[in-house]
Amino acid sequence: MAAATGDPGLFKLQFAPFSSALDVGFWHELTQKKLNEYRLDEAPKDIKGYYFNGDSAGLPARLTLEFSAFDRNAPTPAHCCPAVGTLYNTNTLEAFKAADKKLLLEQAANEIWESIKSGAALRNPVLLNKFLLLTFADLKKYHFYYWFCSPALCLPESIPLIQGPVGLDQRFSPKQIQALERAYDDLCQAEGVPALPYFLIKYDENTVLVSLLKHYSGFFQDQRTKITVGVYDPCNLAQYPGWPLRNFLVLAAHKWSSSFQSVEVLCFRDRTLQGVRDITHSIIFEVKLPEMAFSPAAEGEKSTISTSLSMCSPPLNREQLC
Known part of the structure; x- marks a missing residue:
């Protein structure tokens, strides 16, 4: 980093x-x-x-x-x-x-x-x-x-880390990890897809809930400063997320940064070794959303925000x- x-x-x-x-x-x-x-x-x-x-x-x-x-x-x-x-x-x-x-x-x-x-x-x-x-x-x-x-x-500015990446097993208990697996599998089955590229997460000590991005308003209605999202992550490095997170963070900054100051990201990694499923090598961290979108922009200012985005x-x- x-x-x-x-x-x-x-x-x-x-x-x-x-x-x-x-x-x-x-x-x-x-x-x-x-x-x-x-x-x-x-x-x-x-x-x-x-x-x-x-x-x-x-x-x-x-x-x-x-x-x-x-x-x-x-x-x-x-x-x-x-x-x-x-x-x-x-x-x-x-x-x-x-x-x-x-x-x-x-x-x-x-x-x-x-x-x-x-x-x-x-x-x-x-x-x-x-x-x-x-x-x-x-x-x-x-x-x-x-x-x-x-x-x-x-x-237009780098994305600062508030909390650096740690393994999922350092943040979630075994009970929470099992609940996450079940919730994710159930949502995939309900949607009829083999995997979800991005999904919303809410959790406490006893439960883990997941939902689709399009349901963010109702799903996060009781959230005030921070939200948690899951990203299907093809990378297996312990300190770095994969490429699919990049454009999602632009979406998060554009859609949500006027309501939330930070996003907790779970890079969801799901492998099976010798018949045993393991997601504990997933990583979780928190990033600060760019300040450019903290205040609502007028119609003329929106084009300024869009042109400040560059392609890489x-x-x-x-x-x-x-």
Whole structure:
């Protein structure tokens, strides 16, 4: 954790970026699409991927694309979270190299920001985890080139930590941990989804309640200064959350910082080893919401807040498969 500017007593939050994991089946399906459907069409295509919060220690957080990526309606693998993206497949290597990546990133960032402002991201939080994939398939040599990015909105100031990350088993009792597992599983089952990217949490010594983001008004009506949220976290580092938290904190600052001063974040990690489920390696910490949104802004000032958000991204990968 790096020291936050302006307050030497606080540390700013840092995030572990996604690594891209494009399965062999993805490239096979892209080849078939290129030959039989896309041909010379370079128009953007909707695709989907997924990420997993149950990896063993030492593995990087991965956003995976496989053969089913071209079907937005394909089921997401069990215990995985979906991510939506856009494919830009070029016809030549020159077009691949000349693509305006900055423009593509700005367009994706604007889409994420619009979903936050409109409330669409509260109703469908998957919209916060958008990714871009730029490709060129040399079908004569069977060489595949790609550039992958998962854009994130950056607040104009760093996000200071009020309480640093600790393991869930240091904050929750065994009874609370079991209650959290049951509440989360019940909500997933009720919604008919394999996993929830984000969820609201209320807890005391005896009970743990969870709910969807869109129900925040009623769920937190008795809260005054702090709220607790859960984030399905693909990272397994003990001191850092994964990339999906970034855009969610922008949503939290935009929607809730006029009512709450801080957010307690539970990075929910759920793995099974030798048949035993374990979420105790999840981490929990508290962050201060940016002060820019503490006072309600007038209509003209809202555009100032939106333009003060910049777009940033994890390290960009371009790899060749032979």
